[in-house]
Amino acid sequence: MTTNIPALIREYIQDELRGVYTVSMVVLESVDMDAMRCTVSLKRDQDVIVDNVPIASTFARSDGYGIVVPVEPGETEGFILHVKEPLEDLIVDSGHQEITQQRQFSPVDAVFFPTIWNANDTTPAQNVGDYEQGEYLLAHPSDSLIRVKPDGRVIIEDSNGQTWTMDATTNETRFEHPSGPTLTIKNGEIDIEATQVKIGDLAQAVAVAVQQHTHNLRRCDGSTVDTDEPNEDGTDTLIS
Template structure:
């Protein structure tokens, strides 16, 4: 029986390996200072590629960019370039590359992190929401521009561009809300050491104060006895 069909299939398979441009990989080690990593192919852990640049979205020549934490065991893709990558990375801008036409070279790769595997837990999020989660801290940017930062202890900071309000919440239930028409306090909020009240130098004027029970009081400074209002 002729071996020609099997030889032909082997030849075609070998040629196809040369046109693969993307490979799924597992991170083996990371050089954070240089933003380079060593990866192994997910289909073959014995195939290692080192000195792989880590892709950064919004990267620019002015030093601005997004740095994502990459660690051993993370998964993603490497994109193999047709041209020698070491020549392309010498400097920004267009460059004339001297190379012979080729199809595939494992070492000319850029790492793109990461991908969701079927068993990964995806954080709760809304459609159109930009979410950054790291070490139990979560930053959320909603489609309307509202920004919130929260951690596992329940502390939260919220910026609302529509109302122009800034809200700082504590897990104890205390809340400070900065509004366009004043400051709103919920709970017992102390400024400085409660045991050592200090005089506050203010001009001669009256102002409204919202108390914890919702009532409004009017204070005047200086007071009737001529002293300044004290805060503790």
């Protein structure tokens, strides 16, 4: 009986390679945002738990600066990357470190990347509803947004609907409030679209110039001042 030794060796090597996982898909189980560490379970086997896993960031420095992504158990999945060297020797201090162990690609030597959406998840682009191709979007769980449009406009919006838009093309900054008032700064002018303008410090209210329309102004002391009729010639009506 003859034995094909090279074929057996190749089969053995292939079996060994199948058992080496350098990346695994996981579900976030718990998180410590102060330490930027988490506990995860393998998505294919909930009984396999890996704890004290560093959370990766697109920008991390050792002096307290960087980007922190809010991740929540039950809402976040991603990948853990199993590094070749023992992490416990390498992530204590910054700078070059010596390693004291020689294990390779162990499940405990993992870094968590919360970087994917499943097919049935709601993506930020779907959530905002008016996403444009090429737009940079940062959507916070509080429903506050930071958006950079393809044309360069920057829009910041909070969960109440207050919006700040900066447009470099028109050199215009616009503040919008959900109750209606809008303030626009452009070309050295300030335009206020509102049914009422309240000036907080009466001592600072020297004069108000109104064009093309009437205004009813109520001072902080309760008194009111009215323009009698709109100016049709575009000149200012001065109220003081």
